[in-house]
Amino acid sequence: MELLKKLEILADAAKYDASCSSSGTSRRSSVGGRGVGSSEGSGICHAYAPDGRCISLLKILLTNFCIYECAYCINRNSSNVQRARFNTKEVVDLTLDFYKRNYIEGLFLSSGVIQSPDYTMGQLVEVARSLRLDHDFRGYIHLKTIPDADGQLLADAGRFADRLSINVELPTQIALADLAPEKDHRTIKLSMARIRARQDEYAEQRREARRITNAAPRKIAPPRFAPAGQSTQMIVGAEPSTDAQILSTTANLYSAYKLKRVYFSAFSPIADASARLPAQRTSLVREHRLYQSDWLIRFYGYRHDEITAGSDTAAAAGMLDLDLDPKLAWALRNRGYFPVDLNRAAREQLLRVPGLGVKSVNKLLKIRRWQSIRLEDLVALRAGVKKAMPFVICANHHPGLGDIDSDRLRARFAPPARQQAFAF
Incomplete structure (x- = not known):
């Protein structure tokens, strides 16, 4: 050849x-x-x-x-x-x-x-x-x-x-x-x-x-x-393992063998496949949510078991919410943790705020040494202001009860049904 x-x-x-x-x-x-x-x-x-x-x-x-x-x-x-x-x-x-x-x-x-x-x-x-x-x-x-x-x-x-x-x-x-x-x-x-x-x-x-x-x-x-x-x-969706099991294996690999990365590959049907395999491909949204969860474990201090733990049906079954990113989903299930004061909270608390990334948090910690944090500072940092607002308190922002209702927030941030179907 x-x-x-x-x-x-x-x-x-x-x-x-x-x-x-x-x-x-x-x-x-x-x-x-x-x-x-x-x-x-x-x-x-x-x-x-x-x-x-x-x-x-x-x-x-x-x-x-x-x-x-x-x-x-x-x-x-x-x-x-x-x-x-x-x-x-x-x-x-x-x-x-x-x-x-x-x-x-x-x-x-x-x-x-x-x-x-x-x-x-x-x-x-x-x-x-x-x-x-x-x-x-x-x-x-x-x-x-x-x-x-x-x-x-x-x-x-x-x-x-x-x-x-x-x-x-x-x-x-x-x-x-x-x-x-x-x-x-x-x-x-x-x-x-x-x-x-x-x-x-x-x-x-x-x-x-x-x-x-x-x-x-x-x-x-x-x-x-x-x-x-x-x-x-790891191949995702070729067998019935839950997202909780996948994240548990992932966390173990990081801690035990110092792996740099764990990659996830959504299962896709192949020619002449075994009857033991699914007939449909695994949702790429599920693969994406696993990558987001992996990021939370490695850089945001989340434990693997708390990402899927919760009272809603999907999390109770050990599966990630496909409609919301895992950080926001965790925040909606743990409303007692919020709101977080941007001017007083520790770094670990700030990292739990939806819309704030590691770089934004590090910059906020530097800024607040010299001045009080305001919403304008989040805009200047190009942070996810709309996503963060219901979960934070700062010098010129105190969310009301209507702003922190979980059902309303879920409806606001979940993608429209048409977009969700296309994402699959």
């Missing part, structure tokens, strides 16, 4: 993997005529770095052949799809050629499992090793790792890649055993633990090197291990 046809097949097959966003890598540049490529900040296929740059990764599979029979996967062993496979040199050459044409700044490489997990992981590592050592490539590399692979292969992957990811696939072991019998959460989490242990080990070596450097002639610091960390992905 000619190279362009392989690229067409394997680039299309890679689109189902959402966990290709990356951040936290160290800066490497090719200034001075040495090396190929550059990398800074974060990298994703057509996304934006903190400095505003749009960064692209060549996102492909090494092969879409796979010995596993995961019911939800288009590349499962029994799937009737056209197959293709790159050799390692072809991936290396494609990455370099695309970079030199200014199409990309890095590589996201995943693969179906062929022959064995160790063999497949060895092929992925060889691509990264060749780019780094043979071609001095300094762009971004994200490798999707194989959970059952040998620990040394994972260690080698972390030496050459900026980010590693291992898909946990489904939120519970019961669901995984039903739809992906060859996979096991324990094996996946063991690989995550190995990566975290290596990260901690390398970080300690770098701290020790800095201590020695301060008391001795300057030495080269040890290399970093997967400096952009690790991530994972």
Whole structure:
């Protein structure tokens, strides 16, 4: 099969993997005529770095052949799809050629499992090793790792890649055993633990090197291990797990393995699908609400169990409200927490106010050191003033009882039925 046809097949097959966003890598540049490529900040296929740059990764599979029979996967062993496979040199050459044409700044490489997990992981590592050592490539590399692979292969992957990811696939072991019998959460989490242990080990070596450097002639610091960390992905809606279960698994992954991101992928029906899978695709609104909840856990101090806890029917069943963002839904269920005084409340309280983001809260805390906060200050900060007003008190605003009625607020902020139907 000619190279362009392989690229067409394997680039299309890679689109189902959402966990290709990356951040936290160290800066490497090719200034001075040495090396190929550059990398800074974060990298994703057509996304934006903190400095505003749009960064692209060549996102492909090494092969879409796979010995596993995961019911939800288009590349499962029994799937009737056209197959293709790159050799390692072809991936290396494609990455370099695309970079030199200014199409990309890095590589996201995943693969179906062929022959064995160790063999497949060895092929992925060889691509990264060749780019780094043979071609001095300094762009971004994200490798999707194989959970059952040998620990040394994972260690080698972390030496050459900026980010590693291992898909946990489904939120519970019961669901995984039903739809992906060859996979096991324990094996996946063991690989995550190995990566975290290596990260901690390398970080300690770098701290020790800095201590020695301060008391001795300057030495080269040890290399970093997967400096952009690790991530994972969960399929949403392929089985009956609730949003509460999904968020519980998500919070556990963050705390136990220091993951940078957990990605959610709404289930979409595939050809020749198993009867165990839903006939309809999962709502993209549900996927979006999970991402919003993930943000609340990571940056706003919410516990995973309080986001879905409440007295309304949807929350009582462990599901997120699709009509309202989870922060506003929590505020409507916990009216005793409000109104919050913008001039007196602690940062943790301000972060609970709908319409106020982390940056807005940080700026408010600085402003109120010198003056009383007024509604005009929220407007100047471009905060969500209309959403925040029923939940706050400030120098020139005290909401009346009619402004804080939950039913009225829900009617005000819930999307019209026509828009909601379109969002699905």
